[in-house]
Amino acid sequence: MRKLHVSAPTKLFVLGEHAVVYDGRAIVTAVDARLHLIIRHEETEAGELEIHAPDVGLHHWQTNLADTLQKTDFSGESSFIESCLAVFNREVPLSGKFYIQTQSNFDPILGIGSSSATVAATLFALAQLFAPQITSMQLFEMGLEAIRAVQQKIGSGADLAAAIMGGTVYYVNQSPRQITALEIQSLPMVSVYSGKKAPTVSYVQQVKQLRDQHPAVVDPIIQTMLTIVDDGRDVINAGNWEALGRLMNIQHGLLHALGVDTPWLAAVVMAAREAGAFGAKLSGAGGGDCAVVLIENEKRVALAESLASIRREILPYELHASGVREES
Numbered sequence: 001m002r003k004l005h006v007s008a009p010t011k012l013f014v015l016g017e018h019a020v021v022y023d024g025r026a027i028v029t030a031v032d033a034r035l036h037l038i039i040r041h042e043e044t045e046a047g048e049l050e051i052h053a054p055d056v057g058l059h060h061w062q063t064n065l066a067d068t069l070q071k072t073d074f075s076g077e078s079s080f081i082e083s084c085l086a087v088f089n090r091e092v093p094l095s096g097k098f099y100i101q102t103q104s105n106f107d108p109i110l111g112i113g114s115s116s117a118t119v120a121a122t123l124f125a126l127a128q129l130f131a132p133q134i135t136s137m138q139l140f141e142m143g144l145e146a147i148r149a150v151q152q153k154i155g156s157g158a159d160l161a162a163a164i165m166g167g168t169v170y171y172v173n174q175s176p177r178q179i180t181a182l183e184i185q186s187l188p189m190v191s192v193y194s195g196k197k198a199p200t201v202s203y204v205q206q207v208k209q210l211r212d213q214h215p216a217v218v219d220p221i222i223q224t225m226l227t228i229v230d231d232g233r234d235v236i237n238a239g240n241w242e243a244l245g246r247l248m249n250i251q252h253g254l255l256h257a258l259g260v261d262t263p264w265l266a267a268v269v270m271a272a273r274e275a276g277a278f279g280a281k282l283s284g285a286g287g288g289d290c291a292v293v294l295i296e297n298e299k300r301v302a303l304a305e306s307l308a309s310i311r312r313e314i315l316p317y318e319l320h321a322s323g324v325r326e327e328s
């Protein structure tokens, strides 16, 4: 029997959410809120799959491996792991008995990318066991296929790029896809949960609908967001945090215009700006989940106090974290 323990980071959008969906670009940072995955594999005659993922309500869930490998439609809590196995099997045929266990060191309610972390961890573990020559870019392409098979073709792949590569990445959602690591040692950014979980897919659909209804209005907003992403890449590489903060504030305003801001997110953003942050914005699809705040270390006590007045707090996770990796 072979056994492997891997972990993958979650992610937060620095810039470019929603705009990246339309063949666009985004900047995403890996978050040290990690999903851990242990995989055990035995060469047995009969193929079997057992998943134990208590975080998503799966307790020793079992199925026949062949059934999973043939699936093209996925539903339920086992979807992302099953989809990864099916996609990987098309490149490297799988057989035998698999036991996969996941456990995260964060609350899935935060909405910071547990699905992309699950996909990165599952595919990385399979590659380590059966095809170590697979490159990160090949893992990324397989992962994107696995995510889109589950999420009705929705998903720019930006979150997966951060989970696989780690650090802070500039991601181009066009063929051929580009993932470029930004040239920084650290990012002076923290995250704050807004107090409400949001369904990503429905907010992506909501913005798409708005774009269909008002293309002449929404397309220029998306174009501006893409300019912000490109300018953002340059100012991050130059370590110009004042400029990045300004760009984040503008991106938040544009996301508000697209209708994905909420009173909870707006309260966090305003509290952060009052505490002297360079910039603050909602991060991801909107409707809830998390905000990101760019702020100097010396001002974090003031930020914590400002957030306490709206009963919110800084999340304890480092950003610009390492990508998917094997754990000892």
Ligand code: MEV
Binding pocket: 013, 016, 017, 018, 019, 020, 021, 154, 155, 156, 157, 158, 159, 200, 204, 283, 284, 285
């Ligand atoms: C969701 O976390 C970010 C969006 O840009 C969707 C996507 O990139 O797939 C809204």
